[in-house]
Amino acid sequence: MKQEMSSVDIKYIVEELKTLEGARVDKIYQDKNRVRIKLHTTGEGRNDLIIEAGKRIHLTTYIKEAPQHPSSFTMLLRKYLSGSRVEKIEQHDFDRIVKLKIGNYTLIAELFQKGNIILVDENNVIISAMRYEEFKDRTIKPQHVYLLPPARENPVDILWENFRELISSQDVEIVRALARKLNMGGLYAEEILLRAGIEKTKRANALDENELKVIFEKIKEVFNAPKKANIIYKNDNPIDVVPIELKWYESYKKKFFTTFSEALDEYFGKILLESAKIERTKKLQNKKRQLEATLRKQEEMINGFKNQIQENQEIGDLIYTNFAFIENLLKELSKAVEKLGWKEFKERVENGKKSGNKIAQIIKNIDAKEKAVTIELDGKKVKLYLNKSVGENAEIYYEKAKKAKHKLEGAQKAHKETLKKIKEIEKLIEEEEKKELSVRKLEKRKKKWFEKFRWFLSSEGFLIIAGKDATTNEIVVKRYMSENDLYCHADIYGAPHVVIKDGKKAGEKTLFEACQFAVSMSRAWKEGLYSGDAYWTDPNQVTKKAPSGEYLGKGAFMVYGKRNWMHGLPVKLAVGIVQYEEEKLPMCGPVEAVKAHTDKYIIIRPGRMKKSEFAKKLAKILERCGYKVDLDELMQILPPGNSEIVEVIE
Structure with missing residues (x-):
């Protein structure tokens, strides 16, 4: 049964993980030799990256309860990396080493042998590591320059002349020569020779040029094969997980996945679950x-x-x-x-x-x-x-x-x-x-397209969307606002752009609720204000064209012409579970809007309770009402800043 990822696996997973570039580090957790980085990706929300030293790296949905007392290494990682963005993810050469450039620092995941996770600064000097070690040719300790293990040939990039010279000089079985000298491991060496139709026990230095050419071609074929992630089963037990379909496993039962991360998560997640069951009752x-x-x-x-x-x-x-x-x-x-x-x-x-x-x-x-x-x-x-x-x-x-x-x-x-x-x-x-x-x-669950933004359904049934940050503010206006919609904005710096979909058909109640939403989801909430002003206008009045001599940054727009103002709008919202297209969704919006779609809801306003603690409190109340809501989903829909409960309607 597979216990760790190969260099080939890492090549494919790193290609996938590049979608995380730009994600913000939210929180970091550690359990033994596993580090989980909770990330927030604009437009997608939460992603959890698991790094298990010496074994694996991929996105995960299997979340292990965090220890009550974080380790010193965890605290240090939080100190240096929390709030920073993932700038680059890459595999070192074709080795089992992954580098994550986060802000001004690099987190290095060593996935070979016992493995390690190391944090270095911009000068490649070690700040800390999961485990301090000394080797013949390198030292993993603070204040030491991080040195990579000696590099080996990369089968993806190797040139024909180099390949022929390297393999022809090996007086070992060809399967061993490929596995060791080209750093691909036994499975892929076997796969290449199977596709090439060459006996694996043949001596490498006994192969003629034609045989070497066939092997070289099959190497390129395998390592450029289209991704088709799958778990391999023997007698209904998982034995391997691979990023491409292999001839070696032709007769085995397989389960295919959309992404390699999903396959790895399913495979290693089940192992983690089983070990958790054993660990729980071990004593x-x-x-x-x-x-x-x-x-x-x-x-x-x-x-x-x-x-x-x-x-x-x-x-x-x-x-x-x-x-x-x-x-x-x-x-x-x-x-x-x-x-x-x-x-x-x-x-x-x-x-x-x-x-x-x-x-x-x-x-x-x-x-x-x-x-x-x-x-x-x-x-x-x-x-x-x-x-x-x-x-x-x-x-x-x-x-x-x-x-x-x-x-x-x-x-x-x-x-x-x-x-x-x-x-x-x-x-x-x-x-x-x-x-x-x-x-x-x-x-x-697969989220609705509008859930990447702030949103609610008005009491009249109109969908209202709003930006969460500069990026989503830009997207809301540029991509999702059409001529049949209406635009709303609060009279406070940094307020979100709000769009009433099909708003030209909306009544006064929807206009009021959209403007109130614009005020409540603005900085007014964070500053503890109890009322504010907002306006609505035609989409044609909203433009990226700045006044002469001025520049509009990302997420900023100008509004020209008449504005329809609403004054003294209450900074107050409600949270409830609403039905939308045969699916129950957690929604945060104006009280009347939430009330129109559910008879169980919680009225909230600016307060003193931290957002994370407040979300937990709301989750418990909703569970009492018969709704199991993911904590992160609640965090995504809540207004910015601290809150308090005004009333619970059950």
């Missing part, structure tokens, strides 16, 4: 195993005590059953020992066995020290003490049976207690398994 499972081992020993002891009771009871009964015989035997043997002494007695018994004496033959052992003989009686060995009566000999076995019975009762009691403890542990395991995993999968 309890270990305790259960210990108790089960104790239980087995107790069961062995119980069976042993039962056998002792039965055996000793049977021998005691056997002695009484053969009372007369044993009584006479004890008398005769006692006389013989008294007359001959133990040494000569033993000799006589041995001679008697040879001569076929029946009494001598039933004697199996003589113990002079204990003054006892062991005889065989009805297939059982019975030890008889010559200085004790028949009853006293029988009582010895009955006493042994009693002691074994007492021990049995103790063992059975301990066994019962162990069983009880196992059941308690099993109950705890069951309860733990019912709890939410520390790893959860973000179910990212």
Whole structure:
């Protein structure tokens, strides 16, 4: 089963991850050797990039609960990278190294061997690393210049002459030469030779020029193959995940994905889920195993005590059953020992066995020290003490049976207690398994086109959209405003551009709500104002043409001509779940607009609670109303700045 990404995998994933260039670093988390970077991409919203040292890098929807106390490395990464934008993502040569240029710093993901994650400054000097190490040719420690491992040939860019010279000089199997010298790994070396129709065990230096040319062509074919990400299954178990379709896996079951990130996330995410399940109950499972081992020993002891009771009871009964015989035997043997002494007695018994004496033959052992003989009686060995009566000999076995019975009762009691403890542990395991995993999968629904902006549905059913920043403000006006719409703007610097779609058909209520939305989604909210002014106008009056001698930056527009003003608009909104095209969406808009589309909503206004904490509070209230809302979706729709709840309508 695949455990880490290859250089080929990294080539393909880096091509995909380039879409993250321009994204803003929101938050950084670390769990053991995994770093997750929460990014915000304009127009898309949240993306989570996972980097697992020595293993993988891709976008993920499997989110592991962050530790309560962030590590010093996490805090340092947050300090240097939070709020900065991802400027460049690249693979170093064809190695398992990815560089992420973020602001003035570079985060280096080493995905080979044990791996590492290293932060360097603009001069390539190490600021910090997940793990400090020293090698023969480089040192990973603060204040040291970061040195890359020695580079190897890149199979994507290698020229024919260099390829021929390199491979022809290798006195090893061709599959090994390709895997090692061209840094492509065993799987892709096998794939290339399979496509080339050349035996993989053939010596590299024994190949003729035509064979080398075929291999060279197949290298270019494989590494320029169209992306067709898929997970490979064997007996319904995933064994590999690859960015292209391979001939090597032709007969295997496959599942295809739109992006390589999705395939990697599905593959490694399931591994993470399984490890989270094991980790969650690991201590309890270990305790259960210990108790089960104790239980087995107790069961062995119980069976042993039962056998002792039965055996000793049977021998005691056997002695009484053969009372007369044993009584006479004890008398005769006692006389013989008294007359001959133990040494000569033993000799006589041995001679008697040879001569076929029946009494001598039933004697199996003589113990002079204990003054006892062991005889065989009805297939059982019975030890008889010559200085004790028949009853006293029988009582010895009955006493042994009693002691074994007492021990049995103790063992059975301990066994019962162990069983009880196992059941308690099993109950705890069951309860733990019912709890939410520390790893959860973000179910990212396909968003509506307007959800990349601020938006709401007016009480009359008109769609109103607004920009979130300079980029989306530019897009709202240039791309999404048409001649049938209406334009709104608040009388405050930095307010969003608001567009009422098909607004020329809208009534007074929609115009009022759109203008109120423009004020509430402006800096007025952040500054804690309770009212503001806004206006609406025709789209033809909105232009990028600046007055003479002036320049309009990104997201800025000029409005010429008559403005239809509305004064003293309340800075107040509501949050609720509304139905739109058979889908339930979280919406933040003017109170009357939200009220028109749902009977459960929360009225909010500027306050003191931080936006992140406020979103959590709203999520709990909505969940109580029967709606499970993603926290990030709530964060996206809320106004800028701190808030407070005015009223909850349930």
